[in-house]
Amino acid sequence: MNNKELAYEIAVEMFAMAEDLGLLIEDIVFTPYGKLKIHRIPRTTYYRRLERFEKNGLVTKVRKHDGSAYILTDKAKKLRQKPLVKMNRTDGQSTIIMFDIPEEKHRARDNFRRYLIRHGYTQIQKSVFISPFQIFDELKEFAEELKIDSNISIVAGKIEQF
Numbered sequence: 001m002n003n004k005e006l007a008y009e010i011a012v013e014m015f016a017m018a019e020d021l022g023l024l025i026e027d028i029v030f031t032p033y034g035k036l037k038i039h040r041i042p043r044t045t046y047y048r049r050l051e052r053f054e055k056n057g058l059v060t061k062v063r064k065h066d067g068s069a070y071i072l073t074d075k076a077k078k079l080r081q082k083p084l085v086k087m088n089r090t091d092g093q094s095t096i097i098m099f100d101i102p103e104e105k106h107r108a109r110d111n112f113r114r115y116l117i118r119h120g121y122t123q124i125q126k127s128v129f130i131s132p133f134q135i136f137d138e139l140k141e142f143a144e145e146l147k148i149d150s151n152i153s154i155v156a157g158k159i160e161q162f
Helices: 003-030 043-055 074-081 103-118 137-145
Strands: 059-064 067-072 094-099 122-125 128-131 152-157
Touching (some): 003 043, 043 059, 043 067, 094 103, 103 122
16 A cells, blocks of 8 residues: 555545544533433434535535545535524513424424524424524524424513512
8 A cells, every 4th residue: 555545545544533522522412411312423414414515505526637536615604604693682671582393393303492592592392492692694594404494483682680
């Protein structure tokens, strides 16, 4: 095995390891303490995800003389670099998001919950979140993309402290 083949094998293994670490971190962040289960993810899962990214126009597959490579498209770069602008409310109120998403859209519902938690919303009940931020456009776009915007209610309210 020459140096080029060895470097390629090492790169492939590092990519697989980085993917495993990313999934492990995701499990650690979103799993309650004491319920974390570490599992091995099959290689086919990686390729399915790459196919899905390619189908959505986020990566393109480039064939090279020593194999294939995936390159981020401009759409993916734009999504990656798009800063999220969170603005605190200045009216002394909080933003409350309530939703009732049907079971047929359970994946969209779970993705929406994760999105809210990642962006600073605090869960009060299973489908009620609160935040001191104004509603940002990315949240509306995400709900429209998931086709759940008709199932979401947004309320501004003042929290009285005793």
